[in-house]
Amino acid sequence: MATTTAPPTVINAKLNGQDIQTKPGTLLINLTKELGIEVPAFCYYEGFSLQAACRMCLVQVNSSPKLLPGCTTIVTEGMVIETESPLVVEARKSMLEFLLTNHPLDCPVCDKGGECELQDMVFKYGAGESRFVDIKHHEPERPFSPVVYYDPARCILCYRCVRVCDEGYGVNALGVVNRGVLSEIAPNRGDQLNCDECGACIDICPVGALTSNTYRYKTRPWEMKHVGTTCAHCSNGCKTTLGVRNDEIMRANNRDSSGLNEEFLCIKGRFGFDFNHHPDRLQSPMLRIDGDLQPVSWSKALAAVAAKFNEVKAAGGKFGIVASNRTSNEENYYLQKFARTGLGTNNIDHARTGDVVTLVDALSGKQGKLATMADLYQTKAALVIGSDLAQQHPLLAYELRRNWRHHQARIYAMTPGPVREDKYAAATARVAFGEEIAALEGWREQLAKEPELLILFGDSIKGASLRQLVDFGESLGIPVKYVALVDYANSRGAIDMGLVPELHPGFVPSGQPGLTLPEMLDDSQLDVLWVVGANPLANRSQANPKAFVVVQDLFLTATAARADVVFPAASAYEKKGTVTNVTGEVQRLTAAVKTMGTKTDLEIFGLLGKEMGLELGIWSPDAVFNEIRQNVRGYNVTMPILATGGAAPTTPVNGKVNVETRSDLVHSAGDTLFTSGSMTKYSQVLNTVAERPGQLYKPV
Amino acid sequence: MSIALSAATEARWQKILDAYPEGRKRSAVIPMLIFAQDETGIITRELMEEIARRAEVDYLQVEEVVGFYSMLRKQPLGKYHVQVCTNISCMLAGGMELWHHACESLHLKNKQTSADGLISIEEVECMGACSWAPAVEVNYDFHHHVTPERFDEIILELKGKG
Amino acid sequence: MFNPPSPHEVKILTRRFGVQNSHTIDASLAHQGYDGLKKAIAMGADAVINEIKASALRGRGGAGFPTGMKWSFIPRTSPKPKYIVCNADESEPGTCKDRLLIQNDPHSLIEGIAIAGFTMNSNRGYIYVRGEYRYLIYILETAIAEAYKHNLLGQNILGTGWNFDLFVHSGAGAYECGEESALLNSLEGKRGTPRLKPPFPATHGLYQSPTLLNNVESFCAVTHIIRDGAADFAKHGPEKSGGTRLMCISGHVQRPGVYEMPLSTTLPFLINEVGGGLRPGRTLKAVQPGGSSSPILLPEECNVGLDFDSLAKAGTMAGSGGIVVLDDTADIVAYALRIIRFYQHESCGWCIPCREGTTWLKKILERLNQGEGTMKDVDLVGELAKNMFGRTFCALGDAAAWPTGSIVKKFRGEFETKLAAVQARQVPAELVNIG
Ligand SMILES: Cc1cc2nc3c(=O)[nH]c(=O)nc-3n(C[C@H](O)[C@H](O)[C@H](O)COP(=O)(O)O)c2cc1C
Numbered sequence A: 001m002a003t004t005t006a007p008p009t010v011i012n013a014k015l016n017g018q019d020i021q022t023k024p025g026t027l028l029i030n031l032t033k034e035l036g037i038e039v040p041a042f043c044y045y046e047g048f049s050l051q052a053a054c055r056m057c058l059v060q061v062n063s064s065p066k067l068l069p070g071c072t073t074i075v076t077e078g079m080v081i082e083t084e085s086p087l088v089v090e091a092r093k094s095m096l097e098f099l100l101t102n103h104p105l106d107c108p109v110c111d112k113g114g115e116c117e118l119q120d121m122v123f124k125y126g127a128g129e130s131r132f133v134d135i136k137h138h139e140p141e142r143p144f145s146p147v148v149y150y151d152p153a154r155c156i157l158c159y160r161c162v163r164v165c166d167e168g169y170g171v172n173a174l175g176v177v178n179r180g181v182l183s184e185i186a187p188n189r190g191d192q193l194n195c196d197e198c199g200a201c202i203d204i205c206p207v208g209a210l211t212s213n214t215y216r217y218k219t220r221p222w223e224m225k226h227v228g229t230t231c232a233h234c235s236n237g238c239k240t241t242l243g244v245r246n247d248e249i250m251r252a253n254n255r256d257s258s259g260l261n262e263e264f265l266c267i268k269g270r271f272g273f274d275f276n277h278h279p280d281r282l283q284s285p286m287l288r289i290d291g292d293l294q295p296v297s298w299s300k301a302l303a304a305v306a307a308k309f310n311e312v313k314a315a316g317g318k319f320g321i322v323a324s325n326r327t328s329n330e331e332n333y334y335l336q337k338f339a340r341t342g343l344g345t346n347n348i349d350h351a352r353t354g355d356v357v358t359l360v361d362a363l364s365g366k367q368g369k370l371a372t373m374a375d376l377y378q379t380k381a382a383l384v385i386g387s388d389l390a391q392q393h394p395l396l397a398y399e400l401r402r403n404w405r406h407h408q409a410r411i412y413a414m415t416p417g418p419v420r421e422d423k424y425a426a427a428t429a430r431v432a433f434g435e436e437i438a439a440l441e442g443w444r445e446q447l448a449k450e451p452e453l454l455i456l457f458g459d460s461i462k463g464a465s466l467r468q469l470v471d472f473g474e475s476l477g478i479p480v481k482y483v484a485l486v487d488y489a490n491s492r493g494a495i496d497m498g499l500v501p502e503l504h505p506g507f508v509p510s511g512q513p514g515l516t517l518p519e520m521l522d523d524s525q526l527d528v529l530w531v532v533g534a535n536p537l538a539n540r541s542q543a544n545p546k547a548f549v550v551v552q553d554l555f556l557t558a559t560a561a562r563a564d565v566v567f568p569a570a571s572a573y574e575k576k577g578t579v580t581n582v583t584g585e586v587q588r589l590t591a592a593v594k595t596m597g598t599k600t601d602l603e604i605f606g607l608l609g610k611e612m613g614l615e616l617g618i619w620s621p622d623a624v625f626n627e628i629r630q631n632v633r634g635y636n637v638t639m640p641i642l643a644t645g646g647a648a649p650t651t652p653v654n655g656k657v658n659v660e661t662r663s664d665l666v667h668s669a670g671d672t673l674f675t676s677g678s679m680t681k682y683s684q685v686l687n688t689v690a691e692r693p694g695q696l697y698k699p700v
Numbered sequence B: 001m002s003i004a005l006s007a008a009t010e011a012r013w014q015k016i017l018d019a020y021p022e023g024r025k026r027s028a029v030i031p032m033l034i035f036a037q038d039e040t041g042i043i044t045r046e047l048m049e050e051i052a053r054r055a056e057v058d059y060l061q062v063e064e065v066v067g068f069y070s071m072l073r074k075q076p077l078g079k080y081h082v083q084v085c086t087n088i089s090c091m092l093a094g095g096m097e098l099w100h101h102a103c104e105s106l107h108l109k110n111k112q113t114s115a116d117g118l119i120s121i122e123e124v125e126c127m128g129a130c131s132w133a134p135a136v137e138v139n140y141d142f143h144h145h146v147t148p149e150r151f152d153e154i155i156l157e158l159k160g161k162g
Numbered sequence C: 001m002f003n004p005p006s007p008h009e010v011k012i013l014t015r016r017f018g019v020q021n022s023h024t025i026d027a028s029l030a031h032q033g034y035d036g037l038k039k040a041i042a043m044g045a046d047a048v049i050n051e052i053k054a055s056a057l058r059g060r061g062g063a064g065f066p067t068g069m070k071w072s073f074i075p076r077t078s079p080k081p082k083y084i085v086c087n088a089d090e091s092e093p094g095t096c097k098d099r100l101l102i103q104n105d106p107h108s109l110i111e112g113i114a115i116a117g118f119t120m121n122s123n124r125g126y127i128y129v130r131g132e133y134r135y136l137i138y139i140l141e142t143a144i145a146e147a148y149k150h151n152l153l154g155q156n157i158l159g160t161g162w163n164f165d166l167f168v169h170s171g172a173g174a175y176e177c178g179e180e181s182a183l184l185n186s187l188e189g190k191r192g193t194p195r196l197k198p199p200f201p202a203t204h205g206l207y208q209s210p211t212l213l214n215n216v217e218s219f220c221a222v223t224h225i226i227r228d229g230a231a232d233f234a235k236h237g238p239e240k241s242g243g244t245r246l247m248c249i250s251g252h253v254q255r256p257g258v259y260e261m262p263l264s265t266t267l268p269f270l271i272n273e274v275g276g277g278l279r280p281g282r283t284l285k286a287v288q289p290g291g292s293s294s295p296i297l298l299p300e301e302c303n304v305g306l307d308f309d310s311l312a313k314a315g316t317m318a319g320s321g322g323i324v325v326l327d328d329t330a331d332i333v334a335y336a337l338r339i340i341r342f343y344q345h346e347s348c349g350w351c352i353p354c355r356e357g358t359t360w361l362k363k364i365l366e367r368l369n370q371g372e373g374t375m376k377d378v379d380l381v382g383e384l385a386k387n388m389f390g391r392t393f394c395a396l397g398d399a400a401a402w403p404t405g406s407i408v409k410k411f412r413g414e415f416e417t418k419l420a421a422v423q424a425r426q427v428p429a430e431l432v433n434i435g
């Protein structure tokens, strides 16, 4: 009888005369890539479904009389592969020749010029002089949306855009219409898009068929300098590469896939940098003189604030310090130090957006409980509670979807309304905020059968209900990890750096009472309200209208308009430092541009401290980060990762926090894909797309 | 509902929708389009939206197929759509001359409709009448061995029917 | 309307064609209708498949794949639903036989599909009919309703406990939807672009489930093979191309028509004895023996059998059984242009070489047909056809390149003559376009 043989663990083949070995199931095109042999391709794109449409990757394989596409051919035992034989080279050249028959060859004016895959290939493989002398089919360029423009003449129909939108983003806003040579890419609303406006389709387009209106015809790739940094908007912390020319950000993308988000960016990351150049940016300090805010010099403004602070401090007066969800870890650390040691107050808080403190406390004594971004792509099962991930945490949604596509992860979605995860979730439930814990029992049996689980939860889970959630998770008998969803670019860093009265940096109880944010505003005895990158007076007033208000911000927000002194602050794209994302990973900020007249918040703290005669230490970002690494639990991260633009996970705190945290103060601002708190107003892009705030947006 | 169809077309739609397994209503899109077009003469955006709703697909998924299939059209044609095959078998039997005759005698170009909306003509690909060429199909009715004279008679009959 | 029969025909699939109201179930039942299905049920699935293998039936849709082997590939015991799909998209230029079969004897098709349904343990079948054949849709719907009434379709068929529902699905004008995987996409409501293979429809067909897909004529043949036995069918053809097929002869013969002929028939016999020969005084210029997709044969190459293997050996193919005959009056340049116009119009657009190649070829041939261009352009046509062939995603690209390449190779002289003639203004302009 036949003996059962174990499946082979290695495949032997011959590639261009060399003996090679590879894993079973390897696609030929990936094999060549691993070995550094280039097989050109337009339609193949790792991670998305296979098309075999462009026929650029045809190679010679001994088992077939025809050339085979490398993008769909699995390397098998004994295969003899030729990727550079005369036949293959000739086929490649002829494919390019076919392709160029309908291409306008307008490279000199094309946005993609210099980074176009077609241009590269023609350069490398040549298409000879064109034998095509007939008239080309031409259709005019058209806008699909204020950010996405389509030029059918340049389109080579590789379907990358269709796949990234459908498979990657789960939006499915692009399709193909017409037939044959008249085929074109079309948007989902007939002549326009109703979508995430993420621009991923533009980025993935190998040629200049999809372009961004924010960038079109403005500059050429080689005229820009490229600066890798972290997105200034939400807590997911996407790495983004800014293209900068003449101190202006021209575009943002992530073509090198180097960050934790690989290629992902949402509209805010890709286009929402435009707030940085908004004409309303503050460029001079302002001092209230005779009732009006008037521009003054930095030294005058600093002196005024220092004098006031010293006076209040000497008189034992009351400070209230409102910190930011967006300033860097260094700034946060320095600010709390300023407050606690410089001003002697514990009245420091920020708008808390997720109950990280209770989570850390509830998990004390346990290892490896806080998920990282990589876990979202690897976990076998994930449970989303009370958040519309695709709207509020687009990268997390993308990673879960990718995990489902590539590893068939099972996703459970428990949300008050329909969410994008419904489409592929293993189970969905519509549950009102606050009722989730009870509803979870219904899923207990099913969840307990999962090999592992990753739980992501929004602001409806906090305090007692969060402890119940952890009890539930820990009673399932399987490994469970958690993510407390928070709102903004450094919401997590704000908590880690102790920007709450009850905690010092690293979740160390402060041991002293201090005012919370609402308590400061409600306190009629408050002498000084110092607001850094926040807008607490957007919708309310303070109990003491006479309090001296100092604001550091990019814009004259409602709070700044009420201030006595306003400092024009530099944005996240204008400073060096670090931020910590929703999954507790520290990433680098790099100064890409500078706005005249501004200073970073860290600099402002430093100068102010100096002016007041305080000894708060050097205020360079590097020095402060070193201090953080030494003093803040979990932040002793590996420097090389950070230095190369990677994300360094902070090691979760292990131990009881032992503090009564004010979970009741946790409220997510509920931003969507098209809002970013107070910054929404200053991003033109967010306000010009059809899905802009206040407009109906239903992604299919 | 934004679009009113006859009871017969509604019944046909229902029959189509019932023909596919649970959760596979998308299969109904193309038959629904063509049977509706028989009544409406044209595929409008409202029709596509209605079909998207009934077949539980995105509008784009309907739009994607409309342009792909050559019988589906977004431009109206005549009440009688006269399709002349000029593909190889018909061509060898005089189909090309027949087509030129059609254009000239009716003063119409490809896919044009007569001023009264009665007759439109189209040069079409092989329609499965090769051994009885040249062939003409008026809407869904086949005519074989069509000579220019026979063509004129057919047109006269159509005009007579109105 | 249609052609009269030929005395040379062997009427197996067309045996009921002369019967009055042959499309009704009564006529069918009066002539052994559904005996094949009953026999299949009695024989059991394995025996049915063996019988089809023994008949040497090869697919009549174009590719000529052995039908019995195809049937044996279907995972019959798979827990997934299994589907039977009939390809009635008949769109290959030169081919008009499925139409006749459905019009005259829809029950023999339904019976063949039901036999497949029983064999594959399937509960659902679809007949994909090209949109232009609307009247056949109505004929099929009526016939299906009759079959339900006689418990030959539907629930607990003939007391076996087996259920089978059959539906008719209308296409809407796309040659590419005849290609099996494009057909499945179209049947799923999508654009008729082909799918990657593997996986093949046998395992991942309609709705990603096991699917048996055959041409109309193939299913009809099954009906008769099962009823009368494999040997009775196989004997009409060579060893590996069993039985009869409906041969569609068209073009320059005196009696064009569809004739059911043994696969052992030769091309000269078909042209001269069945098709009535060329018109008086004319000589043979060329033949396309397997629809517009097949490479063209010169007169000296025409002494060939019409079975799959003989035609393959002659460097062409039997394809869908459309035999197009050209005499010396045919303008081969215009003919080549008409072929490429077809493929350009029907290219689905999925892959570059077919989409752009057919378009480019069309543009060059349009010029050549107008007498513009040089012999370099003629050579370019040959080179482009070569560059397309075997490199496209599906066989439509091959179908465009193969005949085109063969025409410029075999009729280079005609191109030269036409160019020279037009350029010397010897041909009246109004004749330039005419085939
Ligand atoms: C471009 C193209 C068009 C085709 N058109 C048809 C067709 O109209 N009818 C058909 O039965 N097969 C057609 N085929 C062949 C089918 O792909 C398939 O091989 C056949 O339907 C299988 O049935 P059979 O094995 O019974 O022949 C076509 C193939 C190609 C590549």
Ligand code: SF4
Pocket (backbone or CB within 6 Å): A148, A164, A165, A166, A169, A171, A172, A173, A174, A193, A195, A196, A197, A198, A199, A200, A201, A202
């Ligand atoms: S969501 Fe919009 S912008 Fe993003 S990939 Fe899809 S179509 Fe392009």
Ligand code: SF4
Pocket (backbone or CB within 6 Å): A154, A155, A156, A157, A158, A159, A160, A161, A162, A185, A201, A204, A205, A206, A207, A209, A210
């Ligand atoms: S627009 Fe770009 S990405 Fe989309 S199909 Fe065309 S070339 Fe490919």
Ligand code: SF4
Pocket (backbone or CB within 6 Å): C176, C194, C346, C347, C348, C349, C350, C351, C352, C354, C355, C392, C393, C394, C395, C396, C397, C398
């Ligand atoms: S060869 Fe390519 S473009 Fe042509 S029909 Fe097939 S897939 Fe479509």
Ligand code: FES
Pocket (backbone or CB within 6 Å): B085, B086, B087, B088, B089, B090, B091, B125, B126, B127, B128, B129, B130, B131, B133, B135, C093, C094, C095
């Ligand atoms: S070629 Fe005209 S019907 Fe086939």
